[in-house]
Amino acid sequence: MTTVASTPDMSERRYRDSSDKTLADYPRPSVAVDTAVLTLDEQQGLVVLQVRRPNADGWALPGTFLHEGETLAMAVARSLQVKANVEGLLPRQLHVFDALDRDPRGWVLSVAHVDVVQPARLEERFAASTRLMPVRAPGRLPFDHPEIVRRAVEYLQSRYADRPDPDRLLGEEFTILQLRRAHEQIAGRPLQRDWFRRTMEPQLEPTGQLASGARGRPAELFHRREPGS
Amino acid sequence: MTTVASTPDMSERRYRDSSDKTLADYPRPSVAVDTAVLTLDEQQGLVVLQVRRPNADGWALPGTFLHEGETLAMAVARSLQVKANVEGLLPRQLHVFDALDRDPRGWVLSVAHVDVVQPARLEERFAASTRLMPVRAPGRLPFDHPEIVRRAVEYLQSRYADRPDPDRLLGEEFTILQLRRAHEQIAGRPLQRDWFRRTMEPQLEPTGQLASGARGRPAELFHRREPGS
DNA sequence: GAAATAGTGTCTTTGAGACAGTATATC
DNA sequence: GATATACTGTCTCAAAGACACTATTTC
Numbered sequence: 001m002t003t004v005a006s007t008p009d010m011s012e013r014r015y016r017d018s019s020d021k022t023l024a025d026y027p028r029p030s031v032a033v034d035t036a037v038l039t040l041d042e043q044q045g046l047v048v049l050q051v052r053r054p055n056a057d058g059w060a061l062p063g064t065f066l067h068e069g070e071t072l073a074m075a076v077a078r079s080l081q082v083k084a085n086v087e088g089l090l091p092r093q094l095h096v097f098d099a100l101d102r103d104p105r106g107w108v109l110s111v112a113h114v115d116v117v118q119p120a121r122l123e124e125r126f127a128a129s130t131r132l133m134p135v136r137a138p139g140r141l142p143f144d145h146p147e148i149v150r151r152a153v154e155y156l157q158s159r160y161a162d163r164p165d166p167d168r169l170l171g172e173e174f175t176i177l178q179l180r181r182a183h184e185q186i187a188g189r190p191l192q193r194d195w196f197r198r199t200m201e202p203q204l205e206p207t208g209q210l211a212s213g214a215r216g217r218p219a220e221l222f223h224r225r226e227p228g229s
Numbered sequence: 230m231t232t233v234a235s236t237p238d239m240s241e242r243r244y245r246d247s248s249d250k251t252l253a254d255y256p257r258p259s260v261a262v263d264t265a266v267l268t269l270d271e272q273q274g275l276v277v278l279q280v281r282r283p284n285a286d287g288w289a290l291p292g293t294f295l296h297e298g299e300t301l302a303m304a305v306a307r308s309l310q311v312k313a314n315v316e317g318l319l320p321r322q323l324h325v326f327d328a329l330d331r332d333p334r335g336w337v338l339s340v341a342h343v344d345v346v347q348p349a350r351l352e353e354r355f356a357a358s359t360r361l362m363p364v365r366a367p368g369r370l371p372f373d374h375p376e377i378v379r380r381a382v383e384y385l386q387s388r389y390a391d392r393p394d395p396d397r398l399l400g401e402e403f404t405i406l407q408l409r410r411a412h413e414q415i416a417g418r419p420l421q422r423d424w425f426r427r428t429m430e431p432q433l434e435p436t437g438q439l440a441s442g443a444r445g446r447p448a449e450l451f452h453r454r455e456p457g458s
Numbered sequence: 459g460a461a462a463t464a465g466t467g468t469c470t471t472t473g474a475g476a477c478a479g480t481a482t483a484t485c
Numbered sequence: 486g487a488t489a490t491a492c493t494g495t496c497t498c499a500a501a502g503a504c505a506c507t508a509t510t511t512c
Contacts, residue, residue, distance in 0.1 A: 027297040028257035031338065068256040068336065072327045093325055096340055098301045107297065109260065111325055177491085195474060197492080210483095216490025217482040406463080424501060426465080445463025446509035 030106065033075045034063035034145065035091060035113040036152035037084075038135070039122055040169045045185040046156075047132040048149050049122065051083045053142070059131060061145045063110070076113050084130045086122055091115045094151045097144045110144065114152035116159075116167040136188065153188075160186045164200045164224065175211050175219035176200065259335065262304045263292035263374065264320060264342040265381035266313075267364070268351055269398045274414040275385075276361040277378050278351065280312045282371070288360060290374045292339070305342050313359045315351055320344045323380045326373045339373065343381035345388075345396040365417065382417075389415045393429045393453065404440050404448035405429065 037049035050059040064079035066072065076091040091113040098109050122132070133139050135153050138146065159166055160183055165174075170182055180196050204222040211219045266278035279288040293308035295301065305320040320342040327338050351361070362368050364382050367375065388395055389412055394403075399411055409425050433451040440448045 026259070026294055028259055029295065029297075030255070030257055031260065065255055066258065068258075069329065071329060072325060072338075096301060096322055096325060100298065100300060109301075175491090192475065194476075198474090212483090214490075215484050215488080217484095217492080219491055404464090421502065423503075427501090441510095443463075444461080444511050446465080446511095448464055 027107070030108045031066040032063055032103075032108055032110045033066060033072055033079060033113055034061045034110050034143075034148055035076050035080065035088070035115050036061055036094075036148050037080065037086065037088065037115050037117055037122075038152055038156055039117050039119050039132070040182055040185055041119065041132055044132065044134045046135045046153070046188075048135050048138055048152070049080075049084060049086065049125070050131050050133055050138070050141070051126075052129045056142075058140055058142065059133075060142050061148060072111055072113070076115065080115070084125045086117065086125050086130075088115045089117050089121075092155065094148060094155065097147075102143060112144065112148040112151065114148075114155050116156060116169070118168055153186075156186055157188075162199055164203050168224075173207055173209070173221045173223050175221060176204075177219060179222075256336075259337045260295040261292055261332075261337055261339045262295060262301055262308060262342055263290045263339050263372075263377055264305050264309065264317070264344055265290055265323075265374075265377050266309065266315065266317065266344050266346055266351075267381055267385055268346050268348050268361070269411055269414055270348065270361055273361065273363045275364045275382070275417075277364050277367055277381070278313060278315065278354070279360050279362055279367070279370070280355075281358040285371075287369055287371070288362075289371050290377060301340055301342070305344065309344070313354045315346065315354050315359075317344045318346050318350075321384065323377060323384065326376075331372060341373065341377040341380065343377075343384050345385060345398070347397055382415075385415055386417075391428055393432050397453075402436055402438070402450045402452050404450060405433075406448060408451075 039047060039049075041047045049062065051062045052058075053060045062079045062083040064075055064082070066075045067078075070078070072093065073091050077088045080086045080088045092115070094112040094114055096109055096111050100107070102108070102110070135149055138149050141149070156167075164179055165182060170178060176197055179200060180191055180193070183196070184191050201222075203225055205225050207221045207223055209221045211221055268276060268278070270276045278291065280291045281287075282289045291308045291312040293304055293311070295304045296307075299307070301322065302320050306317045309315045309317040321344070323341040323343055325338055325340050329336070331337070331339070364378055367378050370378070385396075393408055394411060399407060405426055408429060409420055409422070412425070413420050430451075432454055434454050436450045436452055438450045440450055
């Protein structure tokens with residue numbers, strides 16, 4: 001281990017030692033973000049947003065390189081805005097992919113994210129260059145993107161395990177059946193009717209109104225319990 | 230959004246588009262790794278490894294900058310080897326800290342890791358420049374390091390929730406009381422005697438031997454169930 | 459024998475699952 | 486009234502918690 005002479009114009013060198021040179025001495029990796037934007041689609045269930053790969057065939061998750069002065073969350077928001085015209089909400093980190101040969105462009109770390117957005121936020125998305133694909137059949141995706149989708153779904157499943165629609169994928173009012181259908185799409189399996197009602201109803205506020213239009217006895221409409229009640 | 234002219238000598242430009250320029254066009258962040266190395270100490274319980282801050286007062290978690298040709302796991306292993314003379318095992322990512330002003334040296338992303346190592350691996354550590362501190366009173370730590378310790382402990386707790394010592398912090402043979410004491414150090418709270426035995430015993434193999442030296446009826450010694458039995 | 463720890467048996471409580479019964483709408 | 490769906494009551498079962506009892510050692 002050789003000690004490298006310090007760069008004289010570095011103003012802050014407190015952390016240097018024989019194994020930890022100054023900031024400027026090393027080649028730096030590019031850092032990218034890739035995001036699995038998840039939402040619930042009326043027809044397709046749980047879907048993930050994809051964008052056309054520029055100058056390449058096929059589709060990919062939206063992503064971009066991290067710019068100077070940006071946090072990861074800002075880069076995620078920018079990539080969604082620019083590539084898909086979608087306003088993200090609260091991106092959450094999933095994993096850093098760092099295999100040395102993962103990107104033919106060179107040394108690129110990719111920080112995978114998940115962002116759960118309400119369906120309405122995807123209505124204005126670029127029609128020609130974006131698509132929504134079911135998470136269980138997302139089509140052919142490059143790089144680590146299939147793994148990102150897998151981790152994103154896993155995250156959403158744990159988030160929805162015992163709370164009623166925490167990310168407001170449904171509207172403000174819904175019946176317990178509608179809520180259960182949404183949770184079943186996310187869980188990827190049928191949920192028990194009895195257990196579901198007993199778990200969710202105490203966390204909901206009845207509106208006093210009834211749903212209409214369906215066959216059978218009309219169901220009561222609920223909304224989410226407001227914070228602080 | 231302006232399109233930037235491509236750099237002619239880039240061999241790989243398939244991914245370029247108006248918002249996603251070539252690799253070389255952007256300033257890149259430095260990427261660091263910081264690691265909470267956890268182990269069980271006979272006296273202090275669950276402890277975290279700290280190293281003296283070079284050219285600064287106080288202590289910090291071991292870390293280093295990512296070098297070219299290295300994965301994050303390799304950088305973690307190197308930082309533990311060089312800074313503490315400790316051989317790490319299986320670092321796991323916790324979080325990327327990316328606040329713009331988090332490091333006075335400049336633009337530095339830090340990927341926080343946790344690594345659980347057997348106490349024996351820490352015996353040869355540098356005596357003068359390292360120390361082990363209880364995770365619940367780790368002393369004054371810089372940057373995001375207290376948060377890293379918090380997340381590391383949370384990770385370990387979920388890992389130890391219902392499996393007998395998955396990271397082999399105990400020796401090969403142990404009594405159920407020794408196992409429970411270790412799990413209690415990690416959980417940070419007393420665990421119920423009845424439930425603990427009922428949960429763990431089916432996952433253990435009796436050795437047929439008995440512990441000796443203590444007061445009271447000697448306890449049976451167990452070892453971990455070998456894979457495939 | 460007293461004290462301490464190991465190990466076992468079992469009662470209670472809790473929550474999930476199963477299922478049947480009642481309520482209220484559409485057709 | 487037939488059918489469909491919403492809602493409620495309750496039995497069963499499994500696991501956690503609590504607690505008591507027996508077993509076997511040291512002192």
